[in-house]
Amino acid sequence: DAKTTQPNSMESNEEEPVHLPCNHSTISGTDYIHWYRQLPSQGPEYVIHGLTSNVNNRMASLAIAEDRKSSTLILHRATLRDAAVYYCILNYGQNFVFGPGTRLSVLP
Amino acid sequence: GAVVSQHPSWVICKSGTSVKIECRSLDFQATTMFWYRQFPKQSLMLMATSNEGSKATYEQGVEKDKFLINHASLTLSTLTVTSAHPEDSSFYICSAESGTANTEAFFGQGTRLTVV
Numbered sequence: 001d002a003k004t005t006q007p008n009s010m011e012s013n014e015e016e017p018v019h020l021p022c023n024h025s026t027i028s029g030t031d032y033i034h035w036y037r038q039l040p041s042q043g044p045e046y047v048i049h050g051l052t053s054n055v056n057n058r059m060a061s062l063a064i065a066e067d068r069k070s071s072t073l074i075l076h077r078a079t080l081r082d083a084a085v086y087y088c089i090l091n092y093g094q095n096f097v098f099g100p101g102t103r104l105s106v107l108p
Numbered sequence: 109g110a111v112v113s114q115h116p117s118w119v120i121c122k123s124g125t126s127v128k129i130e131c132r133s134l135d136f137q138a139t140t141m142f143w144y145r146q147f148p149k150q151s152l153m154l155m156a157t158s159n160e161g162s163k164a165t166y167e168q169g170v171e172k173d174k175f176l177i178n179h180a181s182l183t184l185s186t187l188t189v190t191s192a193h194p195e196d197s198s199f200y201i202c203s204a205e206s207g208t209a210n211t212e213a214f215f216g217q218g219t220r221l222t223v224v
Binding site for chain 1: 112114142144151152153154157199201202203212213214215216217218220
C-alpha cells in the first residue's frame with residue numbers, strides 16, 4: 001500500500017480556516033486520495049476523496065498538487081465539532097490502510 | 109449517505125466467554141466488509157476482510173480461530189471474539205463497501221469491548 005505522511009497534530013482557532021497537509025510521494029496513477037476523520041469513541045467518518053482535480057463538498061475542500069505527490073484538506077471555518085483525528089489514505093479498490101493521522105485541536 | 113450500523117456499541121464480558129458483534133449495511137448491499145481493531149491512542153488496524161458467502165481473509169498475526177467472522181448475507185457480517193481475555197479489550201470497527209470501485213467506505217460506529 002502506498003504510504004502517506006501527515007503531521008501528528010495541528011491546532012486551529014474556531015471559525016478560522018484549517019489546512020491539513022498530506023504527503024504521498026509514492027502514489028500510483030490509479031490511487032484515489034481519501035480523507036476520513038474520527039471523533040473520540042466513534043468510527044471513521046468520510047470527508048472527501050479525489051483523483052486529480054480539486055474537489056469540494058459540504059464538509060471540506062481537497063486540493064491536490066499537480067504532480068499528485070501531496071494534497072491538502074481544507075476546512076473553511078473550523079468549529080469545535082471539527083476536533084478529530086484526520087486520516088489521509090490512498091486507495092484503489094482495496095481495504096483502507098490507516099496511518100497515525102493528524103489530531104486537530106480547535107480552540108474556542 | 110449510506111449507513112453501517114454496529115451492535116452493540118459497548119459490551120463488558122467475563123474472561124473465557126464469547127462475544128458477538130454485528131455489522132449491518134442498512135441501505136445498500138455490501139459485497140465486502142472489513143473488521144478493524146483500535147487500541148487506545150493508536151490508529152485502526154485491519155483484522156480481516158470478509159466477502160459474502162466465502163471465508164474471511166485474515167491479516168497476519170490475527171488468529172482466525174479466535175476471531176470468527178461470518179458474512180452470511182449482503183447486509184450482515186458478524187465478528188465473534190471467542191474465549192475472550194483482557195488483552196482482547198479494544199475498540200472494534202467494521203466497514204462496508206458496495207463493490208463500486210473508488211467510492212468511499214462506510215464505517216460503523218464501533219464497539220467498545222471490555223473483558224474483565
